[in-house]
Amino acid sequence: MVKKSEGETDIDNRLLSTSMKKKEIKHYTKSSMLVFFLKGSKRWFALSILAAFLLTSMEMLIPQIISFTVDHVLGSEEMDVSPFVASLIEKLGGVERLADSLWILALAIGIVGLFSALGKYINMYANAKASESMMLHMRKSIFSHLQKLPYSWHSKNQTGDIIQRSTSDVDTIRNFVSEQLTSVFRIVVLISFSLFCMFSMHTMLAIISACFIPIVLGYSTIFRAKIAHYFEECDENEGVLSTIAQENLTGVRVVRAFGREAYEKERFEKQNQHYTNAWIKFCRILNIFWMSGDLISAIQVMTIIVSGAILGANGQLTEGTFIAFVSYNSMLVWPVRQLGRVLSEMSKAGVSIDRIRAIMNAEPEANDATATPSLSGDIVFSHVSYAYEKVPVLEDVSFTVKGGSVLGILGSTGAGKSTLMYLLDRLLELEQGSITIGGVDIRDIDRVYLRKNIGIVLQEPYLFSRTIGENITITQDHTTPEDLARVTETACLDDTIEGMTEGYDTMVGERGVTLSGGQKQRTAIARMLLQNAPIMIFDDSLSAVDAVTDAKIRELLSRHFGSATVVLISHRITTLMQADHILVMDQGKIAEEGCHKDLLAQGGIYSQIFALQSADAQSRKED
Numbered sequence: 001m002v003k004k005s006e007g008e009t010d011i012d013n014r015l016l017s018t019s020m021k022k023k024e025i026k027h028y029t030k031s032s033m034l035v036f037f038l039k040g041s042k043r044w045f046a047l048s049i050l051a052a053f054l055l056t057s058m059e060m061l062i063p064q065i066i067s068f069t070v071d072h073v074l075g076s077e078e079m080d081v082s083p084f085v086a087s088l089i090e091k092l093g094g095v096e097r098l099a100d101s102l103w104i105l106a107l108a109i110g111i112v113g114l115f116s117a118l119g120k121y122i123n124m125y126a127n128a129k130a131s132e133s134m135m136l137h138m139r140k141s142i143f144s145h146l147q148k149l150p151y152s153w154h155s156k157n158q159t160g161d162i163i164q165r166s167t168s169d170v171d172t173i174r175n176f177v178s179e180q181l182t183s184v185f186r187i188v189v190l191i192s193f194s195l196f197c198m199f200s201m202h203t204m205l206a207i208i209s210a211c212f213i214p215i216v217l218g219y220s221t222i223f224r225a226k227i228a229h230y231f232e233e234c235d236e237n238e239g240v241l242s243t244i245a246q247e248n249l250t251g252v253r254v255v256r257a258f259g260r261e262a263y264e265k266e267r268f269e270k271q272n273q274h275y276t277n278a279w280i281k282f283c284r285i286l287n288i289f290w291m292s293g294d295l296i297s298a299i300q301v302m303t304i305i306v307s308g309a310i311l312g313a314n315g316q317l318t319e320g321t322f323i324a325f326v327s328y329n330s331m332l333v334w335p336v337r338q339l340g341r342v343l344s345e346m347s348k349a350g351v352s353i354d355r356i357r358a359i360m361n362a363e364p365e366a367n368d369a370t371a372t373p374s375l376s377g378d379i380v381f382s383h384v385s386y387a388y389e390k391v392p393v394l395e396d397v398s399f400t401v402k403g404g405s406v407l408g409i410l411g412s413t414g415a416g417k418s419t420l421m422y423l424l425d426r427l428l429e430l431e432q433g434s435i436t437i438g439g440v441d442i443r444d445i446d447r448v449y450l451r452k453n454i455g456i457v458l459q460e461p462y463l464f465s466r467t468i469g470e471n472i473t474i475t476q477d478h479t480t481p482e483d484l485a486r487v488t489e490t491a492c493l494d495d496t497i498e499g500m501t502e503g504y505d506t507m508v509g510e511r512g513v514t515l516s517g518g519q520k521q522r523t524a525i526a527r528m529l530l531q532n533a534p535i536m537i538f539d540d541s542l543s544a545v546d547a548v549t550d551a552k553i554r555e556l557l558s559r560h561f562g563s564a565t566v567v568l569i570s571h572r573i574t575t576l577m578q579a580d581h582i583l584v585m586d587q588g589k590i591a592e593e594g595c596h597k598d599l600l601a602q603g604g605i606y607s608q609i610f611a612l613q614s615a616d617a618q619s620r621k622e623d
């Protein structure tokens with residue numbers, strides 16, 4: 001037997017776990033999505049349906065008691081009841097006794113009414129419990145799935161639209177399941193029972209009444225497609241409107257700074273109008289649908305009353321049967337109309353399920369590797385190329401960062417510097433080439449472990465609307481006051497925090513709006529330093545800090561780095577010049593590399609930028 005090397009076994013494990021992962025990835029169909037969302041609430045829905053059965057049966061009994069009273073107790077029609085009912089009447093003392101004590105029949109109606117009320121209470125309670133727990137499960141599943149989706153998915157999708165799908169569409173599905181789907185059982189029972197009673201009373205009249213059912217179902221089916229189409233338009237327009245509102249609230253500073261309020265207002269109003277128009281169109285189609293339904297129902301009731309009256313006048317129908325028949329017919333009208341409604345609501349829910357399915361079926365980031373090697377070794381980029389949506393941004397990039405050394409990256413905007421770091425952190429998935437740390441391919445390293453061990457200060461630091469202390473300690477479960485003091489001092493943030501009225505407990509506002517750009521960057525640096533990671537990346541992290549503070553932080557940082565491997569990305573040569581090795585990136589390629597001295601000697605882009613920045617600094621000094 002050929003013994004596999006450690007590397008081969010690792011790769012085998014990776015492939016195995018990838019294929020297992022592939023099998024685990026769920027692809028929901030419309031119905032399986034609904035079944036998944038119903039997980040945990042099915043029992044309550046079942047109870048609600050059972051209670052609806054009780055309610056319906058009780059409701060059905062009342063016309064029977066009235067018909068019996070009119071025809072056999074008050075009138076003298078021949079009795080034609082089931083043996084069970086006959087023995088019950090016998091036990092109560094016979095029809096004569098009932099005629100003398102009408103209160104017994106009134107009490108029977110009262111008891112039936114009581115059970116009916118009980119059925120209604122259980123039905124509503126169980127339904128509320130089921131639908132709320134379904135909502136809880138839906139929101140939880142969507143949110144946790146969103147957390148697992150790759151950064152590339154989030155960068156392609158709009159936040160406002162995602163929020164609309166997670167709220168409005170969730171609500172549409174809840175309404176459909178709790179109000180429509182559960183009523184289907186009740187509707188079917190009501191229709192069957194009414195028809196059964198009607199057929200047992202008068203076949204001809206029952207056939208006339210039943211003829212209207214296929215007509216209602218037929219036109220509801222025709223309307224279904226139209227309703228789905230118009231509702232989808234409404235839903236999509238709502239998504240766009242949410243995105244505009246959300247972007248405007250997030251970008252309020254830009255809007256104000258550029259005096260674009262009027263433009264943005266107009267943009268919002270235009271979309272608002274589109275959305276309103278879509279709803280008006282949708283309501284118009286619903287109105288036509290309901291109006292034609294009402295018309296058909298009215299014609300049906302009228303037909304039954306007229307036919308019943310004619311049959312009664314000819315002596316083919318007793319008064320009691322006529323009253324009961326009309327009651328059952330009116331009981332049939334509601335469920336048949338409701339069945340039409342279920343069909344129309346089903347199309348709305350179908351649109352919402354599809355919109356949520358688009359999120360739930362998006363492939364999550366696979367944590368398909370398990371290796372947890374030491375990350376203090378050399379970082380090697382080998383022939384790395386990357387393209388965003390087929391637009392190449394990195395082309396055949398190869399370089400090595402010695403473990404424990406400092407690498408500086410300089411380059412024009414859009415050269416691909418941040419993309420390189422996203423690839424290292426596996427925020428983006430490598431397409432061509434390889435990246436290894438200490439000889440281990442990053443695709444073999446457990447993704448969570450890798451990210452925990454790469455401290456990255458993003459180019460645009462994001463702060464949460466929590467206190468400044470919470471923002472710094474967010475990467476750690478437990479932080480000692482000493483650690484907190486150490487990192488804030490290194491990031492030159494201690495004085496700023498001391499100057500704040502509530503120190504570490506000062507709220508920073510949404511996305512850190514109450515802090516200056518430099519303060520935000522320094523908070524992000526302190527947050528990353530607390531991570532104590534063996535690899536630290538600073539992506540243009542001191543761009544908003546003045547030159548003096550920049551120098552001070554660099555000095556303090558260099559003491560903090562210890563044995564960590566550091567990548568400094570900057571447009572300022574002063575920030576990078578002390579690095580052990582410097583890369584100069586240009587249009588997705590490495591244009592030059594070496595240490596500060598070598599690069600100056602090369603007389604290329606680096607030396608030109610250095611000359612420009614030095615002259616600029618000199619002229620500012622002279623001013």
Ligand SMILES: Nc1ncnc2c1ncn2[C@@H]1O[C@H](COP(=O)(O)OP(=O)(O)OP(=O)(O)O)[C@@H](O)[C@H]1O
Nearest residue numbers: 155388393411412413414415416417418419420459
């Ligand atoms: N999510 C994205 N989708 C599509 N294109 C993108 C995306 N992110 C970046 N790009 C493009 O990729 C290129 C490289 O971007 P990158 O952010 O890596 O540049 P950079 O060197 O960090 O620039 P800067 O110095 O301005 O930060 C740019 O042309 C940019 O437009």
Ligand SMILES: [Mg+2]
Nearest residue numbers: 417418419459
């Ligand atoms: Mg960048």
